[in-house]
Amino acid sequence: MKLTQIRSRLATCLAASVCMLFATHSGAEDWSKIEAAAKQEGKLLVYSTTSRTAKAAKAFSKSTGIAVEVVRLKEQELITRSYQEAQSGVHKVDMVVGEDWPAARELLNNTGYFVNYIPPTAKKLFAKKHQNPLVLGYINRVFGYNTEKHPNGDPLKSVWDLTTDEYKGRVMIRDVAITGEHQNALTEWVRRSSDLEAAYKKRFGKSLEMTEANAGLEFIKRLLQNDAIIMTSDTKIAAAVGAKGQEKPPYGMFYVYSKHRDIKKKDLALSDSRQIDPTLGYMYPIVLQLSANAPNPNAAKMFMEYLGTIEGFAPWAKSPGVYTPNPNQIPFDGDMPLAWWEERMWLYDLDYAAANRGNVLDVWLKYAQR
Amino acid sequence: MSLTLNRWRFYVTPERVLSVCFIVLLAYLVVVPLFMMVKETFIVHPLERFQIPGSKVNDFTLAHWYRFFISESAYTFFYRPLVNTLIISFGLSFLALLIGGAMAWLVVRTDMPLKETISNWAVVPYILPSWTLALAWISLFKNDRIGGEKGIVSALTGFEPPDWFAYGLFPITITLALHYFPFAFLLIGGALRNIDAQLEESASLVGAGRLAIIRRITIPLIVPSIMAAFLLSFARGLGTFGTPAFLGGPVREFVLSTSLYGNLIGQRPGLGYLAALVMIVIGMLVLYMDHRMVGARKSFVTVAGKGARLGLIELGRWRWALAGFILFFLFSVIVVPLVALAIDTVMLIPGVYSWENLTLHYWIGEASYSIGLGTGEAGILKNPQILSALKNTFSLAFVVAVVTCLMGILVGYAIVKRRGTFISKCLDQISFLPYLIPSIALGATLLAMFAVPRGPIPSLHGSFLLLVIVCSISALPYAVKAGISAMRQIGGELEEAALMAGAGWWTRMRKIIVPIQKSTYFAGMLLPFISVTRELSLVILLVTPTTQLATTISLLFTDRGWYPYTNGIVFILTVVVVGCTVLSRRVMGTSLAKGLGG
Numbered sequence: 026m027k028l029t030q031i032r033s034r035l036a037t038c039l040a041a042s043v044c045m046l047f048a049t050h051s052g053a054e055d056w057s058k059i060e061a062a063a064k065q066e067g068k069l070l071v072y073s074t075t076s077r078t079a080k081a082a083k084a085f086s087k088s089t090g091i092a093v094e095v096v097r098l099k100e101q102e103l104i105t106r107s108y109q110e111a112q113s114g115v116h117k118v119d120m121v122v123g124e125d126w127p128a129a130r131e132l133l134n135n136t137g138y139f140v141n142y143i144p145p146t147a148k149k150l151f152a153k154k155h156q157n158p159l160v161l162g163y164i165n166r167v168f169g170y171n172t173e174k175h176p177n178g179d180p181l182k183s184v185w186d187l188t189t190d191e192y193k194g195r196v197m198i199r200d201v202a203i204t205g206e207h208q209n210a211l212t213e214w215v216r217r218s219s220d221l222e223a224a225y226k227k228r229f230g231k232s233l234e235m236t237e238a239n240a241g242l243e244f245i246k247r248l249l250q251n252d253a254i255i256m257t258s259d260t261k262i263a264a265a266v267g268a269k270g271q272e273k274p275p276y277g278m279f280y281v282y283s284k285h286r287d288i289k290k291k292d293l294a295l296s297d298s299r300q301i302d303p304t305l306g307y308m309y310p311i312v313l314q315l316s317a318n319a320p321n322p323n324a325a326k327m328f329m330e331y332l333g334t335i336e337g338f339a340p341w342a343k344s345p346g347v348y349t350p351n352p353n354q355i356p357f358d359g360d361m362p363l364a365w366w367e368e369r370m371w372l373y374d375l376d377y378a379a380a381n382r383g384n385v386l387d388v389w390l391k392y393a394q395r
Numbered sequence: 396m397s398l399t400l401n402r403w404r405f406y407v408t409p410e411r412v413l414s415v416c417f418i419v420l421l422a423y424l425v426v427v428p429l430f431m432m433v434k435e436t437f438i439v440h441p442l443e444r445f446q447i448p449g450s451k452v453n454d455f456t457l458a459h460w461y462r463f464f465i466s467e468s469a470y471t472f473f474y475r476p477l478v479n480t481l482i483i484s485f486g487l488s489f490l491a492l493l494i495g496g497a498m499a500w501l502v503v504r505t506d507m508p509l510k511e512t513i514s515n516w517a518v519v520p521y522i523l524p525s526w527t528l529a530l531a532w533i534s535l536f537k538n539d540r541i542g543g544e545k546g547i548v549s550a551l552t553g554f555e556p557p558d559w560f561a562y563g564l565f566p567i568t569i570t571l572a573l574h575y576f577p578f579a580f581l582l583i584g585g586a587l588r589n590i591d592a593q594l595e596e597s598a599s600l601v602g603a604g605r606l607a608i609i610r611r612i613t614i615p616l617i618v619p620s621i622m623a624a625f626l627l628s629f630a631r632g633l634g635t636f637g638t639p640a641f642l643g644g645p646v647r648e649f650v651l652s653t654s655l656y657g658n659l660i661g662q663r664p665g666l667g668y669l670a671a672l673v674m675i676v677i678g679m680l681v682l683y684m685d686h687r688m689v690g691a692r693k694s695f696v697t698v699a700g701k702g703a704r705l706g707l708i709e710l711g712r713w714r715w716a717l718a719g720f721i722l723f724f725l726f727s728v729i730v731v732p733l734v735a736l737a738i739d740t741v742m743l744i745p746g747v748y749s750w751e752n753l754t755l756h757y758w759i760g761e762a763s764y765s766i767g768l769g770t771g772e773a774g775i776l777k778n779p780q781i782l783s784a785l786k787n788t789f790s791l792a793f794v795v796a797v798v799t800c801l802m803g804i805l806v807g808y809a810i811v812k813r814r815g816t817f818i819s820k821c822l823d824q825i826s827f828l829p830y831l832i833p834s835i836a837l838g839a840t841l842l843a844m845f846a847v848p849r850g851p852i853p854s855l856h857g858s859f860l861l862l863v864i865v866c867s868i869s870a871l872p873y874a875v876k877a878g879i880s881a882m883r884q885i886g887g888e889l890e891e892a893a894l895m896a897g898a899g900w901w902t903r904m905r906k907i908i909v910p911i912q913k914s915t916y917f918a919g920m921l922l923p924f925i926s927v928t929r930e931l932s933l934v935i936l937l938v939t940p941t942t943q944l945a946t947t948i949s950l951l952f953t954d955r956g957w958y959p960y961t962n963g964i965v966f967i968l969t970v971v972v973v974g975c976t977v978l979s980r981r982v983m984g985t986s987l988a989k990g991l992g993g
Contacts, residue, residue: 094939094940096938097947097950098935099935100660101660102936104662106935109842109936110842113846113847114846115846115847115854128662131442132441200644200653202653202660203660204660255645255647257644265543266543271539274542290768343769379442379445382442383442383443386657387468390471390472391471393647393649394475394647
């Protein structure tokens with residue numbers, strides 16, 4: 026506990042000094058102008074899909090004196106509301122903290138209603154791929170199993186295991202029909218069909234025989250035909266998989282890894298698969314966008330800058346499962362850094378996801394219906 | 396000169412003026428959103444363009460219609476979910492009518508004891524969010540299919556309930572019926588009270604048995620309210636999303652609302668709104684059925700000039716047994732879920748039921764990152780955000796209840812007075828439409844309509860008034876249905892007599908119509924009040940930080956699994972609504988209490 030505290034303090038100091046270093050060297054003039062202008066602006070209005078934004082906002086207000094209101098919305102509601110408002114010419118929101126970027130990009134960014142902005146810290150420290158769109162952090166979703174049932178460790182070798190008799194009626198997944206990010210993630214399985222086919226061959230020593238157009242869709246079909254259990258909540262999936270004293274516990278597919286923060290509190294026998302081939306699950310970004318007609322653009326820029334710092338990210342760093350692109354962040358105790366997950370998990374391709382999620386949803390609906 | 400004036404007077408009756416005013420108002424608030432929805436089914440939306448070869452955003456297209464009704468995907472989008480939806484809707488409405496009707500009859504027409512308690516509690520299942528029953532069902536009957544902790548039945552008896560019993564259409568129908576039977580109880584109860592006892596007494600005098608009287612006299616007389624209750628629960632069955640998704644998912648039985656939400660979330664509004672339109676059309680068909688059945692008999696006057704007081708049917712030795720049975724039933728559908736909710740608010744770590752885990756932290760604790768779930772949120776009663784949201788919710792619910800009640804009385808009056816005319820039918824259909832439009836779609840279109848100034852109407856974006864408007868529209872059908880069934884029972888001679896005595900329209904309404912039908916109107920006011928306290932998808936696009944409601948703020952907690960807060964908020968809502976119900980009955984006088992028993 027103490028060690029973690031010291032570490033996180035150290036990280037904060039480090040980040041702060043990096044920021045200062047940056048501020049004194051390049052673009053200092055611009056930024057100080059923004060800061061000065063921000064002080065003259067009104068209350069910042071933020072729509073956010075993550076409730077922790079409100080906490081970051083509180084700390085931000087404390088240190089800068091800039092007031093922030095955060096309205097919490099679900100992914101689709103955030104997109105619909107921001108889109109409708111912009112379309113009707115109501116310009117009240119300054120920035121959004123959103124998910125499901127393939128959809129948000131179509132409706133918010135491509136329409137010109139929202140724009141990407143790269144604040145100093147992100148420009149300096151984030152890898153290029155995390156700058157446009159500007160990423161607040163990545164969320165990862167994993168495969169999980171019950172450790173009481175499998176005391177010798179991870180039973181899952183390949184994702185194709187989930188389509189075998191042994192797992193019939195035992196795989197739980199949040200309904201893809203109501204989970205935009207699942208739809209995006211599965212387009213990557215379509216895009217990397219050859220990897221999936223190879224994984225099948227590696228696991229079973231024979232080639233995959235398909236009735237669907239590619240291995241990604243074939244997987245969806247086989248998973249559902251293997252009597253997958255469709256749930257409505259990741260919390261319930263994690264609890265069901267990890268509950269102790271079960272003879273035939275279910276296995277979780279694609280639930281958010283952050284549920285593992287409750288393992289101790291809820292006394293769960295839950296672990297995630299670290300060897301399942303070819304991907305440990307998937308990751309998706311929480312994206313920051315600035316309204317093109319923001320009433321308080323400078324305050325918004327300052328808040329975006331703040332969220333990219335170690336201090337600003339603190340509310341998300343308190344538990345596993347959310348990863349800032351800021352390389353100075355020390356991972357949560359027991360969790361891995363972003364780079365580790367990036368190597369082992371598929372991150373979907375934005376263009377491909379936008380173009381193909383409709384097909385994925387069609388195939389899902391087709392086989393989900395019994 | 397005076398002749399023209401007289402003729403003018405003859406034409407400009409209050410009911411005509413009212414009909415025209417309401418038609419115009421509702422056309423703007425209801426038909427325009429509907430039209431916008433229909434339009435959406437013919438255009439290409441951003442993400443849809445990838446699935447419609449060669450199309451650009453905003454192009455005109457028939458592809459959605461083709462895909463939804465004809466293509467090879469039509470079975471999954473439409474036909475299969477349609478069958479499931481109809482099974483659920485019919486099943487739940489019949490069951491709800493049976494439960495609610497029987498209870499209303501026992502409370503109003505017999506000498507069963509404990510009436511007041513029963514009628515106060517009978518509306519609670521509707522106050523509780525429908526997912527509490529679904530959740531209770533799962534905790535009771537779940538088998539090892541969905542893993543986790545054992546279900547209570549299986550833990551106690553070792554018997555694993557079969558899948559069809561634990562999940563899918565069967566429990567969806569049952570839990571929804573248990574949730575919606577208060578519609579039938581309130582509406583049928585109100586109607587039963589107003590039946591002229593002479594009718595039944597004369598039947599009894601000529602030798603009709605008790606069952607024959609119920610079947611031949613009582614039921615036909617209350618057909619309008621039965622149909623109204625049927626419609627209300629049926630339409631809810633069409634549109635409900637949460638319970639079917641939660642209970643149907645494990646055995647993969649889906650309904651039309653899944654198709655709607657799935658396609659909306661998948662950013663395919665064209666297909667999503669088609670699913671919504673199908674629900675609306677089915678609802679309109681049922682409404683049409685109602686017209687055919689009720690309209691064919693023209694008149695159902697039960698409150699005539701000379702009414703006799705009701706004689707209560709004596710149940711003899713069955714009276715206590717029946718009261719006990721009903722109380723037990725209410726106990727299991729109310730107290731059990733409610734206590735389960737309450738318990739979850741005092742457990743430091745959710746799901747760990749031990750004495751050491753008992754806490755009031757989530758009620759009165761200070762914000763903390765280390766205690767319990769470490770939410771960093773102050774307890775419910777100390778949390779300014781939650782308290783202000785609760786205040787907003789109740790103010791909104793109250794205002795909407797009053798507004799819709801007044802509208803319900805007036806619209807009901809206009810519809811019934813002009814019964815049979817085209818305008819009356821129009822008004823009836825239009826005023827019921829909002830109930831059939833999925834709230835997420837209604838919210839989105841109303842946001843678009845009121846976000847910017849249009850003509851004389853200023854921009855209402857972010858205002859409390861906008862919330863009042865949208866909630867009133869969506870709750871109007873309850874009030875109008877109550878208003879119609881109330882008016883249908885009132886004989887024309889009452890008003891005619893008053894008219895002869897020189898009473899103006901205002902006096903007639905105030906002194907005759909409203910007092911006679913107080914209890915039915917009250918039912919029509921209570922339902923909007925309750926439904927507003929629970930409204931989420933309708934308002935989520937419209938609330939701002941200052942107009943946060945209890946439901947929108949509890950989103951913060953639900954998604955992170957902080958159920959103690961969500962459950963605590965639901966608990967408060969329930970207690971306050973029940974309190975209001977009981978209190979207002981007392982305040983409004985005994986006639987009302989009699990109307991719904993006690």
